[in-house]
Amino acid sequence: MAGSTNFFLFLLTLSVLYLASTFPEPGPPIKTTNLVVYVHDHFTGPDATAITVAGRQNPTTVDAAAPASFNILRFGTIAVVDDPVTEGPTTESKEIGRAQGAYINSQFDGKGLYLVFSVIFTGGEFAGSTLEIQGSDIFAMKEREFGIVSGTGFFRFVKGYGIMETAFMDVANLRAIIKLNVTVKHY
Numbered sequence: 001m002a003g004s005t006n007f008f009l010f011l012l013t014l015s016v017l018y019l020a021s022t023f024p025e026p027g028p029p030i031k032t033t034n035l036v037v038y039v040h041d042h043f044t045g046p047d048a049t050a051i052t053v054a055g056r057q058n059p060t061t062v063d064a065a066a067p068a069s070f071n072i073l074r075f076g077t078i079a080v081v082d083d084p085v086t087e088g089p090t091t092e093s094k095e096i097g098r099a100q101g102a103y104i105n106s107q108f109d110g111k112g113l114y115l116v117f118s119v120i121f122t123g124g125e126f127a128g129s130t131l132e133i134q135g136s137d138i139f140a141m142k143e144r145e146f147g148i149v150s151g152t153g154f155f156r157f158v159k160g161y162g163i164m165e166t167a168f169m170d171v172a173n174l175r176a177i178i179k180l181n182v183t184v185k186h187y
């Protein structure tokens with residue numbers, strides 16, 4: 001009798017140990033952060049920080065918007081940017097970082113860009129951290145969703161999405177202010 005009770009307790013202990021090993025330890029809690037910033041994307045003017053570096057030139061038409069360069073509104077053009085990132089939608093608003101990377105016009109009719117850039121925070125509560133942004137920008141749409149693929153500093157292990165809206169646009173001079181509304185999950 002005593003022997004079978006001991007054997008039962010032994011089996012029970014084994015079962016409890018097995019169950020304990022199959023439930024993973026809880027990891028650190030996942031946080032959600034939302035932030036809204038504005039990117040000043042100017043291809044012309046004294047404060048221009050975006051340049052086109054490669055593309056397909058149109059041999060027959062003179063391009064009024066960008067006479068001596070590749071036009072970002074044409075399929076195949078590649079632009080490199082180091083755009084100011086501000087807290088608010090105006091040029092006077094406090095700069096809190098830079099958007100550095102490239103845009104490629106990757107839609108055959110010229111109406112879509114492929115974006116790949118870092119938002120490098122230099123001021124505000126996220127100074128020293130970065131977000132890596134990648135995705136398509138069909139810029140005539142009011143709201144475009146893009147992916148946040150990774151980050152550094154405060155944003156290590158980040159994943160998320162953002163919604164992009166054109167806050168200001170001067171097509172003739174290729175000057176735009178873009179609102180980025182970013183929602184990310186991270187530890």
Ligand SMILES: *[C@@H]1O[C@H](CO)[C@@H](O)[C@H](O)[C@H]1NC(C)=O
Nearest residue numbers: 034036161162163181182183
């Ligand atoms: C940002 O986007 C979220 C949805 O992801 C929305 O609920 C929120 O109102 C937006 N905030 C601003 C300031 O546009």
